[in-house]
Amino acid sequence: MKGKAKRSSTKLGLPTALLLCSFFFLAGFYGSTFLSRDVPSIRPKLRTLEVVEKENESGLPHGETGDASIQSIPFQVLSWRPRALYFPNFASAEQCQSIIATAKKRLKPSQLALRQGETVESTKGTRTSSGTFISASEDKTGILELIEHKIARATMLPQTHGEAFNVLRYEIGQKYDSHYDAFNPAEYGPQMSQRLASFLLYLSDVEEGGETMFPFENGIFLDSGYDYKKCIGLKVKPRRGDGLLFYSLFPNGTIDRTSLHGSCPVIKGEKWVATKWIRDQEQHED
Secondary structure (H helix, E strand, C coil), X not given: CCCCCCCCCCCCCHHHHHHHHHHHHHHHHHHHHHHHHHXXXXXXXXXXXXXXXXXXXXXXXXXXXXXXXXXXXXCEEEEECCEEEEECCCCCHHHHHHHHHHHHCCCEECCCCCCCCCCCCCCCCCECCEEEEECXXXXXXXXXXXXXXXXXXXXXXXXXXXXXXXXXXECECCCEEEECCCCCHHHHCCCCCCEEEEEEEECCCCCEECCEEECCXXXXXXXXXXXXXXXXXXXXXXXXXXXXXXXXXXXXXXECHHHCEEECCEEECCEEEEEEEEECCCCCCC
């Protein structure tokens, strides 16, 4: 039979106990001091990160024609055929109202660039709006200059490539039948430069009608004998302050047939829009 193990007790003397207490005290003291010295070595990294973040906010070193800070202009892709993008809240209500006030006193019936064989009489009723051309340099308020500069950033096309703003008013029943903004040399003759993109800034809401429409969006109706007076396809409803960008040319310079577009008749209310046509070469004011 196994016997019980005997308990052995060892008593520590007072000097030994004091020595052990002193040892643990000193170990704890120097250990905490050592660890506390490590903490500052971590903090500079955090401060460095904060500096980098602030530097990134101001953007990278840039050229003389560049921007000093990173720009952010919200947009939505409406279509890839044609390439059409929508820019909400591109301009303020006050800016839109100022542009309308500037244009209102100089409106005239809108005109058409005639194709070979066309006459004013044969194209009567195609475009029934009234409008005027205003360059940014003419606008004493400076608003058109700001809008023009913002359009250049949004489109990534130089500000100097834009034509003067064509500010248009559509009253009830007025419209613009489907057409291309680019000029086909076979129809209009040789061109010194070409319209490659259009930016429409809607200056007013429209209660009913007045949509910008793309009847050939995604190739629909492209080869079906479409009636150019019909308002069908992708429709963009005007909303004050919003912008619409679409490209008339492919990157290789040929005309995108799906960029055919028009303005549906206004049914209720009034439509104001400022159009900026952007060309493939620098433009000079007359």
